[in-house]
Amino acid sequence: MRIEARTEEPRFDASESIWGAEADVVVTDRPIGSILTETKRLPAGQIDKVLEYQRRKGIRFGEAAVALKLITEDDVLYALSQQFHYPYAPHTRRDLSGELVAAMQPFSDQAEAFRALRSQLMMRMFMPGAAPRALAIVSPEKGDGKTFFAANLAIAMAQLGGRTLLIDANLRGPRIHQLFSIEEKAGLSGVLSGRVQANVIHQIADLNTLFVLPVGVAPPNPLELVERPAFSRLLSELLGKFDHVIVDTPASQRGSDAGVIAARCGAALVVARRHQSRLGALHQLVSRLKDSPAQLAGVVINEY
Structure with a gap:
């Protein structure tokens, strides 16, 4: 994929790749x-x-x-x-955050909860023949556990064997790069601003069907970047290359970004935190999503 800045909006060309690792996954049987x-x-x-x-x-x-x-x-x-081709990260991967329970503790109750949710999503939204769409993970307020949720859901999706892309679209307070120990020098912000960038999608070691697109440099105009047609075109390109695309977003209390991103993705899952999220803020967010083009996949109460 090549990003050209001949006009105000970048144009995408699939003739070159923006990922930094070979995307093909080779499966072999070994004793x-x-x-x-x-x-x-x-x-x-x-x-x-x-x-x-x-x-x-x-x-x-x-x-x-x-x-x-x-x-x-x-x-x-x-x-x-x-x-058995079930990727997870061994405890020796000290570079990965302990929040990535689906990778670090794949047989725990928390990891099983993500697999159960994955099964529900696969039956409701990702059935064979359904129109391809990305899934935006949104929450009403900061601290609801949305990034934790997006990262672990992406890992659970990747463990099915399909190529899964986790996009950090939280241009206001990115954290995905920290969880996976990825450099934030280049990423989504540079792609959307029209700067030619390569090697911005990272394949995660030990989780070889999981890829991450970090934010890169936090921009001064996050809402404007995701509102540009370039974001929709990028998502369209990536949906043709990956089986599942999970998108992290800023909390809705920080602006309109989450709603715009969800509309571009085509589907949204709301995450609220038990004993912390305010009912009024949650109700407002759900109402706005119901009036948007995004299909509301449901609301999850996070106890983490």
């Missing part, structure tokens, strides 16, 4: 022993010892390696996730 050795969770030269113990006890390879205290249960879970 668990090979995965454990490759990831250095099983010391080299110990395979035969594990195989002999496995045959003698009649147990699984991973169980044998754990019994011999060569690896841990967490190592086995990580290897199984690789074998």
